[in-house]
Amino acid sequence: MSDTLHIQHGVASHGHSGEPHVHHHKETFISKYIFSMDHKMIAKQFLVTGIIWAIIGGLFSVLFRLQLGFPDQSFPILETFFGRWAEGGKIKPEFYYALTTMHGTVLIFFVLTAGLSGTFANLLIPLQVGARDMASPFMNMLSYWMFFAASIVMLSSLFTQTGPAAGGWTVYPPLSALGLASQGSKSGMDLWIIAMTLFVASQLLGGLNYISTILNMRTKGMSMTRLPLTIWALLFTAILGVLSFPVLLSGLVLLMFDRHLGTSFYLSDIFVAGQALPNEGGSAILYQHLFWFLGHPEVYIIIMPTMGLASEILAINSRKPIFGYMAMIASLMAICVLAFLVWAHHMFVTGMNPFLGSVFVLLTLLIAIPSAIKVFNWITTIWRGNIRFTPGMLFAIGFVSIFISGGLTGIFLGNSTIDIHLHDTMFVIAHFHIVMGVSAFFGMFAGIYHWFPKMFGRYMNNTLGYIHFWVTIVCAYLIFWPMHYQGFAGMPRRYLDKSSWVSFGQFHSLDAMITVVTIIVFAVQLMFVFNYFYSMYKGRRVRTQNPWDATTLEWTTPIHPGHGNWDGEIPEVHRWAYDYGKDGRDFIPQTEPVGENESSH
Amino acid sequence: MQNFLIFAILILGFIITFQIARASEFVSVIRGEEKTRKQTNKINAALLLVFLIVGLFGVYWAHHTLGDKILKLGSSASDHGILVDRMLKYTIITTGLVFFGTQILLFWYSFKYQESDKRTVYYFPHNNKLELLWTVVPAIVLTILIGFGIVYWYRITGAAPENAMQIEVTGSQFKWEFRYPGKDGVFGKKYYKNIDEVHDNPLGQIWEDAANHDDVYVSGQMHLVVGKPVRLIIGAKDVIHSVGLPHFRLKMDAVPGTPTTLWFTPIKTTKDMIKETGNSKFVYELACDQMCGAGHTGMRGEIIVETQEEFDQWMASQKPKYVQMKEAAAPAAPAAGATASKDSTAAPAATDSVKAVTADTATAVKKDSAGKK
Structure with missing residues (x-):
C-alpha cells in the first residue's frame, strides 16, 4: 500500500517541479519569518522558542539550587528582582515550589518536547525523506502557533498574584485541585491547565503531520528500510505523542471540572484548611493513572528523537555504517510499544495492588533490553571506525x-522492591535528570551543531563548541552523580532545607558544591546560546553542499534551500542511508544507483 | 556592588573566551583548516581518554567521601528492609559491571579509533550472532533481577501476620497523627466531616461508636515494639502525603479517601540505633515523601522503637481522646457540649452492633463513610 502511495506522490511532485518552485510565490517578511509555512522556518521558530524557554527553565534551577546549596545565606539581589517572593533575600517555600514546578514543566514539555521534536522533526523529515514540505504546511504552522499561545499563557502564569502552579510538574490532585491547600493551586494552576491544553493541541497537529509526511511523502525509491534512523525515531516519537497526549488532556479536563464545577473525580473525604469539603467517592489515584499514561511515554518522546540524532551523527563521524540498522528500528519499536505498558511503575507505592505492581516490574525492566541493544550497537558503530x-x-x-549512566539506575527504580525505598528520593532526581534531561540535551546539542550548517548555511564556532561540550559533560556528572548518594541516604526530593532533620543533614558541602557547578554550567549554556545567535549571522560560511560527507538527502539540497527544498526534481533514492566505508569508498550518497560490482550487505 | 562585580567578571570572562574562540578560527584559516582540524581531533580524542580515567577515579572518590553518609547496605532496621538492601546489592553489582564495561569501551574505542590517514574503516553493518548475544544476555540477567524483585515484593506486600500491632497513620498539612486501637484492639469508626480540631476530635472519630472510646491518639510521635510486626493503616485528610521510612527502607503513600496499608517488623530499637550510628541524637524519622504544599519540608514525624515493657509503660500513660474530650466538655455548660451529650445517650445502644462490624478498620471506615452519603 505504501508503494502505490509514494509512486502517486512521486508523480505529483514531478508535475510540480516542472516550474521553479522556489520563486513561485512572493514572500513577505510576515509570510517568511512569522506565519511561515516552510518547515525549515518552523523548525527554527521551534528551536528559538525552545532556547528562550530553556534559559528561563535553567535560570529557575539556578535559583532553587541557591536555596538548596546555601539555605542559611540570604541573597538581597533576589529580593530586588522577586520582591515578596524572596523577602529578605531568602526564597520562600511557595516560591521554591513554584520554581521547581515551572522548571520541570518548562524543560520537559516546552524545551525537550516542543523544542526538540518540533525542531528536528520539522527540519529533518521533509529533507531526509525527500519531500518539498510537510503533508500539511498549514497545520504545521498552526502547530507552532498553538505552542506559542501555550507559551504565552504559561509565561503569564508566572506573573499572577498567587504565582504559577507549584504542585510539582506532575500536578497531582488534590493538592493541585484545591486552592485552599496551596497558593500555587489558585489561578496559576488554571493557567497551567489552559497552557497545557494548547500545548497538547500543538503536539497533535505536529505529530499527525510528521506521521503522514513520513508514511506518504517519501521520494521515489525511499522505502521505509532506507530511511535514516532519525526519521524512524521521529516517527515513533510522533506515534507516542499522538496516542498519549489526549489521555493527559482528558486527565486535565477532569481536573479543571474538579476545580471549578464541583465534580469529584479526584476528590474524596477531604478536610482542608479547617473545613470539610462535600466531595466524596473520587479517587486521587485515577489522576495518576491518566497522567502517567502520558507521563511515561513522554520520557520516550523526549529521548527517542535524540537516539535517532545520535545514531545518525555517530555513523557519519565514525565513517562507518550504523551497526544493526534493523535491530535499531526493532528496538525503537519495542520501546514505543513498551512505553505504553509501564506507566504504573511511577505508582508502586500508591497502594496499588501488589500483583499489578509485579506485572509492571516485569514490563518495565523489559525496556532495558531494547535500550541495551541500542547502546551496544552504538559502541559497535564506533568500533574500528x-x-x-x-x-x-x-x-x-x-x-x-x-544515557548508559542514567539508564542503569532505571533498573533500580523499575524494580518495586528497591523503589519502595528509593521512590521520591534524590535518587529519582538523579536518575531522570541524567537519563532524559542531560542525555536528551546532549542529543539535542549534537543535532544543533550537526545540522546548523543546513539551517543557516554557516558553521557554529568550533572552539566554543568544544568548551561547551567539555564543561557540560564534566559538570553534568559532578551535579548528578553525587545525588545518587543523597538518594541512598533516603533524602526525599523537593525538600528545601534539611536543617530540622536528623537523617538528611549530612550533605551541606555537597549541596553547596552542586550549586556552584550548576551556576558554572548554566553560564556555559548561555555561551552556547550566544554562539548560536552569533554564528547565525557571523559564523564561518558553508562552502560545500555536503560539509560532513554524509549520504542522506538533506545534503543534496542547495546550501540555502528555498521553500520547496530542491531547485529541480527531488532526487531518487537507490540505497540505504549508511553506506560509509563500503568497498573502499568513504561514502556513497543515497542518490547514487547501486553499481554492478558493488558488494551487498 | 558585590553582585555588580561578579556580573562584570562573568561578562569579561565571556568576552575573553569568545575572542579566543574567534581568533582560533582565524588562525585555523591561516594555518590550513584541514591541518587544524586534525590537530583538534587528536586533542579531543586524548581528552576523551583523560575523561574516562579521571571519571573512573571520580567514581572511586565520590564513594570514598560520600560512602559513609548513606544508609549502609544490610543495616536496615526492619525485616523487609533486609530484603530491599539485598535486592539493592544485587542490582548495584549487576549494573556496576555493565556501567564500567560499557563506559570503558565507549571512551576507549573513541580514543583508539580516532581519525587517522592510515586506517581504513571496517564495513560492519550487522552481525546476527552479536545482536542475538546482546539481546539474550541482558534478557537473562534481567529475568534474574525481576525474579528476585517480585519474590521480595510479594513478601513485603503480602498479608500481615495475625499478631501484628495495628496503628492508623494520618497525614495532613503538615503533620503526622497516629491512632492506636486501645485495649479492645479495634479502631472505632470515623468520618471526615466529624473532624473538629477545636473540640478534641482531630481524626473525625464517631463517638457513638464505643470502639472509639479507648482509641489512643498521638500526634507527631509513633511508638513501636521491637520484634513485633506492625501494620500501618495509612490515610490523609487533605492532599496526598507519603509515609517515608528511610531506616526501615519502606514507603507508602497517604491518599485522602483511599486507605493504604504497610506492614513490617522493626528489628532494632532506637537505643540500638544510637549505639550503631554513634549519634546520640539519633531518632527514626518519618519523612513526608510526596510533595504536599509549602510546608512539605517540615512534615516530620518521629518513631520510637522500644521493648514491649517500655511500650506498655508508655501506652499506660496515654489517655484516649474520648476521655480527653469528655473532660474538656464536662466543666462547660450543657449547651456548649451538644455533641457530647447527644453522644452519651446514643453510645450504649450502639456499642455491640458496631463492634461486630469493625474487623478491618480500613475497609469498614470506607464503607461507613460511603454509606453515610
Whole structure:
C-alpha cells in the first residue's frame, strides 16, 4: 500500500517541479519569518522558542539550587528582582515550589518536547525523506502557533498574584485541585491547565503531520528500510505523542471540572484548611493513572528523537555504517510499544495492588533490553571506525555515556522492591535528570551543531563548541552523580532545607558544591546560546553542499534551500542511508544507483 | 556592588573566551583548516581518554567521601528492609559491571579509533550472532533481577501476620497523627466531616461508636515494639502525603479517601540505633515523601522503637481522646457540649452492633463513610 502511495506522490511532485518552485510565490517578511509555512522556518521558530524557554527553565534551577546549596545565606539581589517572593533575600517555600514546578514543566514539555521534536522533526523529515514540505504546511504552522499561545499563557502564569502552579510538574490532585491547600493551586494552576491544553493541541497537529509526511511523502525509491534512523525515531516519537497526549488532556479536563464545577473525580473525604469539603467517592489515584499514561511515554518522546540524532551523527563521524540498522528500528519499536505498558511503575507505592505492581516490574525492566541493544550497537558503530570529533560527534558520544549512566539506575527504580525505598528520593532526581534531561540535551546539542550548517548555511564556532561540550559533560556528572548518594541516604526530593532533620543533614558541602557547578554550567549554556545567535549571522560560511560527507538527502539540497527544498526534481533514492566505508569508498550518497560490482550487505 | 562585580567578571570572562574562540578560527584559516582540524581531533580524542580515567577515579572518590553518609547496605532496621538492601546489592553489582564495561569501551574505542590517514574503516553493518548475544544476555540477567524483585515484593506486600500491632497513620498539612486501637484492639469508626480540631476530635472519630472510646491518639510521635510486626493503616485528610521510612527502607503513600496499608517488623530499637550510628541524637524519622504544599519540608514525624515493657509503660500513660474530650466538655455548660451529650445517650445502644462490624478498620471506615452519603 505504501508503494502505490509514494509512486502517486512521486508523480505529483514531478508535475510540480516542472516550474521553479522556489520563486513561485512572493514572500513577505510576515509570510517568511512569522506565519511561515516552510518547515525549515518552523523548525527554527521551534528551536528559538525552545532556547528562550530553556534559559528561563535553567535560570529557575539556578535559583532553587541557591536555596538548596546555601539555605542559611540570604541573597538581597533576589529580593530586588522577586520582591515578596524572596523577602529578605531568602526564597520562600511557595516560591521554591513554584520554581521547581515551572522548571520541570518548562524543560520537559516546552524545551525537550516542543523544542526538540518540533525542531528536528520539522527540519529533518521533509529533507531526509525527500519531500518539498510537510503533508500539511498549514497545520504545521498552526502547530507552532498553538505552542506559542501555550507559551504565552504559561509565561503569564508566572506573573499572577498567587504565582504559577507549584504542585510539582506532575500536578497531582488534590493538592493541585484545591486552592485552599496551596497558593500555587489558585489561578496559576488554571493557567497551567489552559497552557497545557494548547500545548497538547500543538503536539497533535505536529505529530499527525510528521506521521503522514513520513508514511506518504517519501521520494521515489525511499522505502521505509532506507530511511535514516532519525526519521524512524521521529516517527515513533510522533506515534507516542499522538496516542498519549489526549489521555493527559482528558486527565486535565477532569481536573479543571474538579476545580471549578464541583465534580469529584479526584476528590474524596477531604478536610482542608479547617473545613470539610462535600466531595466524596473520587479517587486521587485515577489522576495518576491518566497522567502517567502520558507521563511515561513522554520520557520516550523526549529521548527517542535524540537516539535517532545520535545514531545518525555517530555513523557519519565514525565513517562507518550504523551497526544493526534493523535491530535499531526493532528496538525503537519495542520501546514505543513498551512505553505504553509501564506507566504504573511511577505508582508502586500508591497502594496499588501488589500483583499489578509485579506485572509492571516485569514490563518495565523489559525496556532495558531494547535500550541495551541500542547502546551496544552504538559502541559497535564506533568500533574500528575513523572518528572525526566534531562538536556534534562529541555530544553524541557524551549522549551515549550519559544515557548508559542514567539508564542503569532505571533498573533500580523499575524494580518495586528497591523503589519502595528509593521512590521520591534524590535518587529519582538523579536518575531522570541524567537519563532524559542531560542525555536528551546532549542529543539535542549534537543535532544543533550537526545540522546548523543546513539551517543557516554557516558553521557554529568550533572552539566554543568544544568548551561547551567539555564543561557540560564534566559538570553534568559532578551535579548528578553525587545525588545518587543523597538518594541512598533516603533524602526525599523537593525538600528545601534539611536543617530540622536528623537523617538528611549530612550533605551541606555537597549541596553547596552542586550549586556552584550548576551556576558554572548554566553560564556555559548561555555561551552556547550566544554562539548560536552569533554564528547565525557571523559564523564561518558553508562552502560545500555536503560539509560532513554524509549520504542522506538533506545534503543534496542547495546550501540555502528555498521553500520547496530542491531547485529541480527531488532526487531518487537507490540505497540505504549508511553506506560509509563500503568497498573502499568513504561514502556513497543515497542518490547514487547501486553499481554492478558493488558488494551487498 | 558585590553582585555588580561578579556580573562584570562573568561578562569579561565571556568576552575573553569568545575572542579566543574567534581568533582560533582565524588562525585555523591561516594555518590550513584541514591541518587544524586534525590537530583538534587528536586533542579531543586524548581528552576523551583523560575523561574516562579521571571519571573512573571520580567514581572511586565520590564513594570514598560520600560512602559513609548513606544508609549502609544490610543495616536496615526492619525485616523487609533486609530484603530491599539485598535486592539493592544485587542490582548495584549487576549494573556496576555493565556501567564500567560499557563506559570503558565507549571512551576507549573513541580514543583508539580516532581519525587517522592510515586506517581504513571496517564495513560492519550487522552481525546476527552479536545482536542475538546482546539481546539474550541482558534478557537473562534481567529475568534474574525481576525474579528476585517480585519474590521480595510479594513478601513485603503480602498479608500481615495475625499478631501484628495495628496503628492508623494520618497525614495532613503538615503533620503526622497516629491512632492506636486501645485495649479492645479495634479502631472505632470515623468520618471526615466529624473532624473538629477545636473540640478534641482531630481524626473525625464517631463517638457513638464505643470502639472509639479507648482509641489512643498521638500526634507527631509513633511508638513501636521491637520484634513485633506492625501494620500501618495509612490515610490523609487533605492532599496526598507519603509515609517515608528511610531506616526501615519502606514507603507508602497517604491518599485522602483511599486507605493504604504497610506492614513490617522493626528489628532494632532506637537505643540500638544510637549505639550503631554513634549519634546520640539519633531518632527514626518519618519523612513526608510526596510533595504536599509549602510546608512539605517540615512534615516530620518521629518513631520510637522500644521493648514491649517500655511500650506498655508508655501506652499506660496515654489517655484516649474520648476521655480527653469528655473532660474538656464536662466543666462547660450543657449547651456548649451538644455533641457530647447527644453522644452519651446514643453510645450504649450502639456499642455491640458496631463492634461486630469493625474487623478491618480500613475497609469498614470506607464503607461507613460511603454509606453515610
